[in-house]
Amino acid sequence: xTHSEQRxxxxxxxxxxxxxxxxxxxxxxxxxxxxxxxxxxxRHSVEIASAKQVCDFFAVVDHHILDLDLxxxxxxxxxxxxxxxxxxxxxxxxxxxxxxxxxxxVFLSLAxxxxxxxxxxxxxxxxxxxxxxxxxDCRPEFIRSFENTANxxxxxxxxxxxxxxxxxVIALTKADTVKLGISLGVDFSLxxxxxxxxxxxxxxxxxxxxQLRAKGFEEAGFADPLxxx
Amino acid sequence: xTHSEQRxxxxxxxxxxxxxxxxxxxxxxxxxxxxxxxxxxxRHSVEIASAKQVCDFFAVVDHHILDLDLxxxxxxxxxxxxxxxxxxxxxxxxxxxxxxxxxxxVFLSLAxxxxxxxxxxxxxxxxxxxxxxxxxDCRPEFIRSFENTANxxxxxxxxxxxxxxxxxVIALTKADTVKLGISLGVDFSLxxxxxxxxxxxxxxxxxxxxQLRAKGFEEAGFADPLxxx
Numbered sequence: 001x002t003h004s005e006q007r008x009x010x011x012x013x014x015x016x017x018x019x020x021x022x023x024x025x026x027x028x029x030x031x032x033x034x035x036x037x038x039x040x041x042x043r044h045s046v047e048i049a050s051a052k053q054v055c056d057f058f059a060v061v062d063h064h065i066l067d068l069d070l071x072x073x074x075x076x077x078x079x080x081x082x083x084x085x086x087x088x089x090x091x092x093x094x095x096x097x098x099x100x101x102x103x104x105x106v107f108l109s110l111a112x113x114x115x116x117x118x119x120x121x122x123x124x125x126x127x128x129x130x131x132x133x134x135x136x137d138c139r140p141e142f143i144r145s146f147e148n149t150a151n152x153x154x155x156x157x158x159x160x161x162x163x164x165x166x167x168x169v170i171a172l173t174k175a176d177t178v179k180l181g182i183s184l185g186v187d188f189s190l191x192x193x194x195x196x197x198x199x200x201x202x203x204x205x206x207x208x209x210x211q212l213r214a215k216g217f218e219e220a221g222f223a224d225p226l227x228x229x
Numbered sequence: 230x231t232h233s234e235q236r237x238x239x240x241x242x243x244x245x246x247x248x249x250x251x252x253x254x255x256x257x258x259x260x261x262x263x264x265x266x267x268x269x270x271x272r273h274s275v276e277i278a279s280a281k282q283v284c285d286f287f288a289v290v291d292h293h294i295l296d297l298d299l300x301x302x303x304x305x306x307x308x309x310x311x312x313x314x315x316x317x318x319x320x321x322x323x324x325x326x327x328x329x330x331x332x333x334x335v336f337l338s339l340a341x342x343x344x345x346x347x348x349x350x351x352x353x354x355x356x357x358x359x360x361x362x363x364x365x366d367c368r369p370e371f372i373r374s375f376e377n378t379a380n381x382x383x384x385x386x387x388x389x390x391x392x393x394x395x396x397x398v399i400a401l402t403k404a405d406t407v408k409l410g411i412s413l414g415v416d417f418s419l420x421x422x423x424x425x426x427x428x429x430x431x432x433x434x435x436x437x438x439x440q441l442r443a444k445g446f447e448e449a450g451f452a453d454p455l456x457x458x
Contacts, residue, residue, distance in 0.1 A: 064302075066297075066301065068297055069296075070342060072295065073342050073343040073346045073347075100342075101384070102338060102341040102342040102345050102383050103342070104382060105341055105342070105378065106335075106338040106342055109331060109335040110335060112335075113299060113329075113330045113335055114302040116330035117302045117303050118302075136381065136382050136386040137381075137383070139381070141381055142378065142382040145374070145377050146378050149374040149375050149377075150331070150334070152365065152366075152371040153331060153365050153374075153375070154334070154365060154366070155330070155365070158365075
């Protein structure tokens with residue numbers, strides 16, 4: 001493996017807050033970033049536009065937007081015609097209906113395919129096990145298991161340099177993620193969080209994702225540039 | 230989990246010999262099969278037509294053909310404009326240039342997404358660690374690791390019924406796979422193996438896949454219905 005390959009990383013970029021801060025961490029660690037956005041038929045396609053802006057801002061080497069229609073499988077309020085739930089229900093247990101079946105396994109496998117083709121061994125994913133504790137594929141034990149699978153099922157099997165799945169915000173609250181992003185120069189006005197934008201293209205302010213974001217900025221002591229635009 | 234969910238399985242069907250026999254095994258075990266074919270920009274798109282024929286033959290409940298362009302990532306003779314190697318080189322070590330980066334991780338993750346949405350926990354994959362010993366993602370240790378990842382990153386985490394990745398031909402020679410298929414009534418004239426068909430749509434007879442198939446039928450003591458068509 002060459003030195004230049006060792007500095008390549010693939011980052012999954014959704015245009016949301018967590019993946020943008022994770023991308024900022026990859027850049028701050030000196031990686032040449034290849035950004036991957038998966039357009040999976042989600043209703044909040046405005047995220048794709050945000051992903052492009054974020055990738056431009058961080059001057060990634062390449063940005064792939066991959067079309068993959070997970071709607072054909074069904075099973076989630078984010079891809080089906082189910083109503084997106086409004087209001088945080090912190091006492092509720094179980095897996096939220098906004099869970100897209102095996103989404104992070106699919107996303108990581110696509111990032112892995114590109115990384116293996118590039119000779120890269122570093123993948124950045126913006127998941128949080130704090131804010132999304134109900135999603136099984138946001139937990140550290142899932143990430144470590146995927147990493148092991150990646151090292152058994154790719155060219156890394158013959159290589160001393162093994163895959164690392166970096167999840168720099170996995171243990172952070174949304175407030176700490178906001179603070180980390182601000183310390184790394186993230187322009188949060190470029191990001192997008194809402195699951196259910198209004199017909200005029202504004203955040204609804206009511207979905208789980210909007211409320212988590214608002215709470216994060218409030219607790220971090222910063223104004224959300226998106227809400228004051 | 231209901232009884233009907235327990236009888237659902239997702240099978241990855243390429244139209245090739247190994248995945249067809251694996252599908253036949255799933256049917257013989259009484260599963261209601263949901264077949265998934267990934268159209269990943271491979272040059273041998275005639276496989277897709279074979280996959281449809283095979284799925285019709287086995288009367289699957291549903292057959293999804295999912296477009297996913299892995300060519301954008303590059304890195305394989307099967308998806309790039311690299312020459313497909315001719316002739317078996319059994320003494321060669323290392324990973325063949327026909328390896329598509331992380332292909333089985335991507336395919337299994339897509340099957341997993343569908344299975345999780347269906348409430349199914351059984352996935353059938355037609356890989357052989359005998360004939361494709363150079364591919365890291367055809368080995369049992371990779372399959373077991375993916376299974377573990379699947380059980381950590383999906384709704385199975387809250388469920389006593391865990392994912393099983395069935396690989397019924399993983400330890401079989403091509404000859405034994407042919408014999409198994411014949412015992413299960415597989416019509417091999419519907420299948421396709423060639424990586425590099427002629428302009429008139431016939432198997433080249435020279436690529437690794439054609440030679441493995443010919444050797445399998447010969448050792449099994451059967452005529453390949455495709456070669457006598």
